[in-house]
Amino acid sequence: MRIVAGLDTPTVGRVLLDGIPVVGPGADRGMVFQSYTLFPWLNVKENICFGLREKREPQTQQDEIAAHYVAKVGLASFEHHYPKMLSGGMQQRTAIARALANDPKILLLDEPFGALDNQTRGLMQELLLSIWESERKTVLFVTHDIEEAIFMANRVVVMTARPGRVKTDVPIPLSHPRHYTVKTSPEFSELKRRLTEEIRSEVLKVAALV
């Protein structure tokens, strides 16, 4: 994920985005990190406008885009709050809005809900899914949570443990819009069973039990 973002350089191989090689970080690949990375000296709205200011968008344009995404992540009455006043879930919602406001070609999400409690995480998944259903932007999402992977994705790529290589690529045929109740459906359980097996063998390898 860090190589796709351009934050690390690959020792071999290369990353292409629309046929253009990635050489460094850029606004065309928006990223949301696992740690909270809102700028603490900027309020919610200013955080969302960070990339737009960097692009020198006119102020009226910035206000419009910020208002759109603030509403989309359900933080309309928190525009002028500083990150310290927000809960973890609200901070990550702002971070998603900040990445989307830049209109990237691809959104990179590195375990964005990893630090959240289970209930909040469930709500965040639904929120992100509904945003995706309206924006249809390509998202690369890294997670350790199998349920999260199936619920969010159209394709789940399982990686091997050290060295990290692609092990399997499983299409997720669940239809959109997805409702949280899909998590208890038989198709979902079957996918979960299969992916659990795929990952379990890798985990065992790391734990050196096999």
Add this chain to the structure above:
Amino acid sequence: MIPLKPVSAQRKVALGLAFFVLFVAAWSLATFGGFVSKTFLADPITMVKEGYALFAQHGFAKDVGITIWRVVGGFVLAAALAVPLGIAMGAYKPIEAFFEPFVSFARYLPASAFIPLLILWAGIGEMQKLLVIFIGSFFQIVLMVAVSVGATRRDLIEAAYTLGADARGVVRRVMLPNSSPAIAESLRLVLGWAWTYVIVAELIGASSGIGHMITDSQALLNTGQIIFGIIVIGIIGLISDFLFKWANHALFPWSLA
């Protein structure tokens, strides 16, 4: 008492004042009780009387004004040059590698030891006082600013890069705002040290200022005036500290919320 349990605002003020009262009480006991000779330590009432006389008859207000001017002048001069250099060092590693060893060395050169040399170079005028404070403050500020800028969280810098910021944008829009509260805090600390340098500079080869008054009083064995002078310095220091803290609260509400 329970560790780290906060005290109410009222009790905090009461406790803080209580120590001052206790301190003056012990001082009074030592002097009025005749345990310490008046030649060595004046009693509190004499001290206050001498202090009043200083302002009323000896134009002490002018000395206080000159001392404040020297501290502020030397400190502002040092900060104006040291803060940008510190930022450049904190942000760009080659610049840091170039300056850091020298600055670390220069930081340990005692400002007071430069006084004889500075008198030789700059005479005993204002320039010499300003230079003492400058030498005492400059290297400290450079290092402290460089450390706080360099300590900017990596993930914030990376987030800025993924939002399209370039190297200059990262310095200007992430490293600077992120470290400004720490920079302000360093300035507050160094200003406190600048106060000790100015008095030392005024003790040697000065014809005005609080330090000069203290040397004069020493010649006359007037301990009341000496203590009053020291207390005035303490009070001015307390006021400047308070102003700095207040300004930090007003400028960086986000760091405290």
